[in-house]
Amino acid sequence: MRQRGDTIAAIATARGRAALAIVRLSGPEACRIAAACFRGADLQAVPSHTAHFGYVLSPDGEPIDQVVATVFRTPRSYTGEDVVELTCHGGDLAPQLILETLLHHGARLAEPGEFTLRAFLNGKLDLAQAEAVADLIHAGSTRAHRVSLAHLQGRYSEQLQRLRSDLLELCAYVELELDFSDEDVEFADRAQLEALLDRTGRLLDELLRSYRLGELLRDGVRVVIGGRPNAGKSTLLNALLGQDRAIVSPVPGTTRDQIEAEAEIEGLRFRFVDTAGLRATADEIEAEGVRRAQQAIAAAEVLVYVFDLTVGLAPDEQAYLTRLRTEQPALPVIVVGNKRDLLDSAPELLALDRPVLALSARRAREDAAELQPLVRELVAAVTADLGSMDDSAVVMNQRHRQHLARAREAVQAARAALDQGLSGDLLALELRRALHELGAITGEITTEDVLDQIFSRFCIGK
Ligand code: GDP
Known part of the structure; x- marks a missing residue:
């Protein structure tokens, strides 16, 4: 376990090119160590919660960077100890050189989470709050x-x-x-x-x-889009990704015939998987694709099954959807009848005993309203009555x-x-x-x- 009572230092911001970076010090020696390399105000004498412009000097007296030093005195700081934050220029060099200087003057390199651990040990946060700090950083x-x-x-x-x-x-x-x-x-x-x-x-x-x-908030909701080739799965996926200023990050395809992408919809992170068709086949390569699609569906939180309204649901697709009811009874299945734009009249709205959402994925690219019923179904399928739950009552x-x-x-x-x-x-x-x-x-x-x-x-x- 880590030693307590010494003074720790670390770069608190992400590496790489950026306007600013922060190097942080915490512990009884924080002010002395910062003062030892700072030219400007006397950081040992300044009051708490004040910021000071100046220079950090290397151990041989060379200026490293212009910085702003912010001083927080115990107990009114993040860790509850004396804390000095040196805000310097970003990039790979300045923060690193400043950190090395602080270590030279007697600080120890902090371990992962050690500032927050100290905050917990000093009663500034309880453990659930400390964990929330990590969750906040990782929130997707x-x-x-x-x-x-x-x-x-x-x-x-x-x-x-x-x-x-x-x-x-x-x-x-x-x-x-x-x-x-x-x-x-x-x-x-x-x-x-x-x-x-x-x-x-x-x-x-x-x-x-x-x-x-x-769990869904933490890990995202895995939605598999299944259906025959040409039903319009890719078009639908693109429409879903394009709506609601939603693209988070495209995830590289796991296989040649399976595409994954993420989008945020109504505050939730969805991970869409566009699978190969599901039909029985004699072709070996295609059979492999079908096997993967079935695997993906087994791990899905929701299945969106797409078929072409002008073609209809084939008997084997119907049989498949029926089988799914017994094989994965808890899996919400949304059946989408696509290419609504090609039909003159309102389509038959039942596939077996499941309602069909008729839409046009093609039209949805221009008009996001086309997708609204599907989006509503998606959100309802996963959150059910949990959607309106108070944020403070959600266990993640x-x-x-x-x-x-x-x-x-x-x-x-x-x-x-x-x-x-x-x-x-x-x-x-x-x-x-x-x-x-x-x-x-x-x-x-x-x-x-x-x-x-x-x-x-x-x-x-x-
Ligand atoms: P996938 O094989 O299931 O991924 O199907 P695609 O998304 O590649 O679509 C197959 C074909 O159907 C393409 O030519 C699409 O442009 C077309 N398509 C997809 N959605 C619609 C739609 O809503 N209306 C019409 N008319 N065509 C569509």
Whole structure:
């Protein structure tokens, strides 16, 4: 584990050409070390939260760069320690030379996440907030960003604290009763205990349910576009990517016949996979394509199945869609009847018992409104009733989900103990277990291993 109490330094900004970069120092020696290489104000004497223009000098007295030094004194800083941020010019050289100078004067190179670890250890952030910092940096969509920010602001931690204080109250009743067990008094009103336990259980259930959305926000929603060659899959994909100023980044195709691309739609990140056709075939190369398409569909969150309205759904396609219902019952399937522009009258709107969304992918390139029904279906298919969930109640973190699940187990066990009239110590034990699990999320209870695992996810300088 890292040493505490020494002074750490790192470049906090991304490498490469940029207007500015920030080199950050934190620890008891931060002001002394910065002052040792800074020509301008006396950084050891200046007040907290002030910025100073000057030069950083190399160990042999040569100017390295013009900088602005910002001083934050303990405890009012990100880490809670003395912090100096040197804002210099970007590029590969200036920040690196400044960092080397700081190391020369006695700073140590920070490890990944060490600034945030110190902020946690000094009580500036709880563990869930510290993790939200990493999530914010990695956020790939507007909604994921919003959720991370809500967590960083502590609104999620507040929910957990409320849960904990409910459980503590329960625990206090039960334990008080245990203390007086010889005297046959009952402090805890059973009905009240039941109500409190039920409420806690419901809140935990809700948080756990939100993890599905959290996962989708974190990893993106994988949508496979399937259908016969020429149905218009590529045209539809391009239309989807082009709408809503949406292109995030095209992902290089994994195979010659499978194209992946990402787009943000309504705050969610979608990863579209355009597959080869799905028909049974004797051709070996094509059979390989079909196999890959089936694999992709097995891993999909949504399947958009496209067919050409002027051709209709072939019997084997119908059979395939029927089979899918039993093979992947949880997979939402949106059937799109494409090339609506070629039909004079309204098309037949059912494929088997599934509704068909009739549209024209070609027209959608000019008129984004053409895609609106499909976009609505896509968003609804994955978020269902979770879409409107409060950002602070969305669990995005796998570690949190595990602790929440164990806390719920403990609460259920406590409820069962209460029902069966089991002894108070058993009840208290389960309540303590639930408290412990919730405490592990915000970091009241933690181990060095857990901290190492969490903070090694961070980049150096954060
Ligand atoms: P894929 O093989 O399923 O990817 O199909 P493509 O996207 O390559 O489209 C096959 C052909 O259908 C192309 O010539 C497209 O221009 C055409 N096409 C696609 N969508 C539409 C549409 O909505 N209306 C019309 N009229 N043609 C379309």
